[in-house]
Amino acid sequence: xxxxxxxxxxxxxxxxxxxxxxxxxxxxxxxxxxxxxxxxxxxxxxxxxxxxxxxxxxxxxxxxxxxxxxxxxxxxxxxxxxxxxxxxxxxxxxxxxxxxxxxxxxxxxxxxxxxxxxxxxxxxxxxxxxxxxxxxxxxxxxxxxxxxxxxxxxxxxxxxxxxxxxxxxxxxxxxxxxxxxxxxxxxxxxxxxxxxxxxxxxxxxxxxxxxxxxxxxxxxxxxxxxxxxxxxxxxxxxxxxxxxxxxxxxxxxxxxxxxxxxxxxxxxxxxxxxxxxxxxxxxxxxxxxxxxxxxxxxxxxxxxxxxxxxxxxxxxxxxxxxxxxxxxxxxxxxxxxxxxxxxxxxxx
Numbered sequence: 001x002x003x004x005x006x007x008x009x010x011x012x013x014x015x016x017x018x019x020x021x022x023x024x025x026x027x028x029x030x031x032x033x034x035x036x037x038x039x040x041x042x043x044x045x046x047x048x049x050x051x052x053x054x055x056x057x058x059x060x061x062x063x064x065x066x067x068x069x070x071x072x073x074x075x076x077x078x079x080x081x082x083x084x085x086x087x088x089x090x091x092x093x094x095x096x097x098x099x100x101x102x103x104x105x106x107x108x109x110x111x112x113x114x115x116x117x118x119x120x121x122x123x124x125x126x127x128x129x130x131x132x133x134x135x136x137x138x139x140x141x142x143x144x145x146x147x148x149x150x151x152x153x154x155x156x157x158x159x160x161x162x163x164x165x166x167x168x169x170x171x172x173x174x175x176x177x178x179x180x181x182x183x184x185x186x187x188x189x190x191x192x193x194x195x196x197x198x199x200x201x202x203x204x205x206x207x208x209x210x211x212x213x214x215x216x217x218x219x220x221x222x223x224x225x226x227x228x229x230x231x232x233x234x235x236x237x238x239x240x241x242x243x244x245x246x247x248x249x250x251x252x253x254x255x256x257x258x259x260x261x262x263x264x265x266x267x268x269x270x271x272x273x274x275x276x277x278x279x280x281x282x283x284x285x286x287x288x289x290x291x292x293x294x295x296x297x298x299x300x301x302x303x304x305x306x307x308x309x310x311x312x313x314x315x316x317x318x319x320x321x322x323x324x325x326x327x328x329x330x331x332x333x334x335x336x337x338x339x340x341x342x343x344x345x346x347x348x
Contacts, residue, residue, distance in 0.1 A: 003046075004042065004045035004046050004047035005047070006020050006021050006024070006047075008045060008047075009024075009038060009041050009042050009045060009047060012041045012044075012045060013037060013038055013041045015034070015038060019034065019038070020038050023035040023038040023039065024038065024039070024042060024047075024098070025097070025098055026094075026096065026097030026098060026099065026313050026317075027317050028313060028314040028317040028319055029317070035096065036096070039096045060126050061123055061124060061125055061126055062098045062099050062100065062126065063099065063100055063101070063102045063124065063125040063126060064090070064094065064099050064100070064101050064102065064125055064126065064127050064128075064129060064309070064312055065102050065103075065104055065119050065124065065125035065127070065128045065129070066086075066087065066090060066101055066102070066103050066104070066128075066129045066130070067104050067106050067112055067115065067116075067128065067129070067130035067131075068083050068087075068103055068104065068105050068106070069106055069107075069112075069131070069132060070105045070106065070107055082301065085301045085302060085305060086131070086153070086301065086304075086305040086308070087101070087103065087305070088302065088305070089301065089302045089303070089304065089305025089306040089307075089308065089309065090129060090305050090306070090308050090309040090312075091309070092302075092306055092309070093305075093306045093307070093308070093309025093310045093312075093313070094309050094312075094313070097313055099126070099312075099313065099316075102124070102125055104119070109134070109138065109139070112130070112139055113138060113139065113142065116128065116139060116142055116143065117142075120142075120143075120146050120148050126149065126316060127148070127149040127150060127151070127312050127315060127316050128143065128148065128149070128150040128151075129150065129151050129152075129153070129308050129309075129312055130150070130152060130153070131152065131153035131154055132153075132154065132197060133152050133153075133154035133155060133156045133164075133197070133198045133199075134156075134196050134197060134198065135157055135196060135198060135201075136157065137156055137157075137158070137198075140152070140156050140158050140162065141158075144158065144160050144162065149163075149312070149315040149316050150162065150163070150312075150315070151163040151164060151165070151308050151311045151312045151315060151324065152164045152165075153165055153166070153304070153305075153308055154166050154197075154198055154199055155198055155199075155202075155327070156198060157198065161321035161322065161325070162321050163311045163312070163314070163315045163319075163321055163324035163325060164311075164324075164325055164326075165304055165305075165307045165308050165311060165325075165326050165328070166199075166326070166327045166328070167199075167282065167299045167304065167327075167328055167330060168327045168328060168329050168330065169199040169202040169203045169206065169281070170202040170203065170205050170206035170209075171206060171329055171330070172203070172206065172281040172282075172297040172329075172330045173190070173202070173203040173204070173205075173206030173207045173210075173251065173281055174206035174207070174209055174210045175206075175210075175297065175330075175332065176207075176251045176279045176281055176297060177190075177206065177207045177210035177211060177251060178210040178213070178214075179279070179332075180249045180251070180277065180279070181210060181211070181213075181214045181216065183249075183277075183339065183340050183341060184340045184341040185248050185249040185277065185341040186216055186248075186341065187219075187222065187245060187246065187247040187248050187249070188207075188211070188222065188247060188248075188249045188250070188251065189222045189223070189224065189236070189240050189247035189249070189250040189251070190203070190204065190207050190222060190223045190224070190250075190251050191224050191226075191232070191233060191236045191250060191251065191252045191253060191257050191261065192204060192223060192224065192225050192253050193225065193226075193227070193228050193253050194225055194226065194227065195225050200225065200253075203253060203281065204223065207223075207251065221243055222240070222243075222247055224236035224239060224240065228253055228254045228256055228257060229256050229257070229260070230256045230257065230259045230260035230263070231260060232256075232257055232260060233252060233256065233257035233258060233259060233260020233261040233262075233263070233264065234260040234261070234263060234264040235260075236250075236257070236260070236261065237250075237260070237261045237264035237265055237268070238264060241268065241270075247276070248275075248276065248277065248341045249276065249277040249278070249279070249341070250276060250277070250278050250279070251279050251280075251281060252278065252279070252280045252281065253280075253281060253282060254280065254281070254282035255280050255282065255286050255287045255290075255296070257280075258278060258280040258287060258290070258294055258296075259287075259290060261278055262278065262290055262291070262292075262294070265278075266291075272292055272294075273292055273336055273337075273339055274339070277336070277339045277341075278294045279294060279295050279296065279297075280294050280295075280296040280297070281296070281297045281330065282296075282297070282299070285298065287335075288335065292335075292336060293335040293336070294335060294336060295332065295333060295334050295335050295336045296332075296333050296335065297330035297331070297332055297333075298330055298331050298332075298333050299328050299330045299331075303328075304328060307326060311324040311326075
């Protein structure tokens with residue numbers, strides 16, 4: 001049996017050689033239905049790309065680098081829970097294209113910068129995906145200076161537009177705060193990520209806007225910043241409960257922090273839902289198993305991460321950044337009844 005070629009696939013499907021070629025290389029100009037039809041025919045005919053020859057001809061690696069932040073704290077038990085889903089979504093988006101995913105573990109920004117320099121200078125990948133965007137992010141500056149394609153999980157303050165997918169942190173924090181205000185809460189704590197992260201500022205802005213709408217002055221003592229870990233949740237609860245005027249409600253930036261708050265509250269004899277209302281604004285659907293399960297603002301991370309891969313392919317194909325930017329609004333999952341503010345948060 002003769003080896004399948006682009007011409008034989010074109011004959012089989014009725015599409016032009018150019019369309020078949022574009023579909024097999026994952027070009028964004030080809031409609032998804034057409035790409036799937038051509039890919040199915042290629043698989044049926046046993047078509048295989050000579051990747052070594054293709055790499056030599058195009059001077060491309062056909063790899064997408066994904067930077068994964070690994071905590072230097074080996075005892076951090078939440079490490080990897082989110083990134084496994086992110087990697088799965090990106091991998092799903094790359095299926096059917098010629099690109100494969102390469103994962104690079106980085107400990108901090110200097111490590112990430114050194115890794116990016118190797119990727120760009122040594123041609124280890126054709127594009128980069130990373131998360132945790134910072135104010136004045138040096139990774140973005142470097143990649144833009146080198147005209148190297150990238151997609152971020154999170155917006156940035158870069159003056160030059162770029163591809164990104166983001167969870168609308170500001171809207172989620174606003175909605176969560178406004179919900180608590182309607183229930184009569186006036187002392188609402190915010191357990192937030194480190195201030196250098198873009199989405200930490202977005203969450204605080206939404207939180208403060210909701211308070212301002214209710215004519216409640218923000219109290220800096222009620223805002224606790226730290227790594228998005230369960231340990232930070234525990235520390236924040238301990239610090240907040242030492243305040244002379246303690247909060248009656250708490251908004252946590254993610255489920256890990258929420259778990260820490262719930263654990264510390266239980267250890268201190270607080271009844272969550274009666275003495276303290278807790279809401280999470282970044283749900284991986286793990287909190288349904290917490291005791292008690294908190295209300296959360298949910299974003300389907302599989303959909304979000306799949307978009308990262310899709311936008312990466314589009315960026316590699318030269319798409320305008322306006323076509324590769326999306327903010328996803330979270331959906332409230334009510335796992336706890338609306339609890340009015342208690343008169344006093346007391347220990348049993």
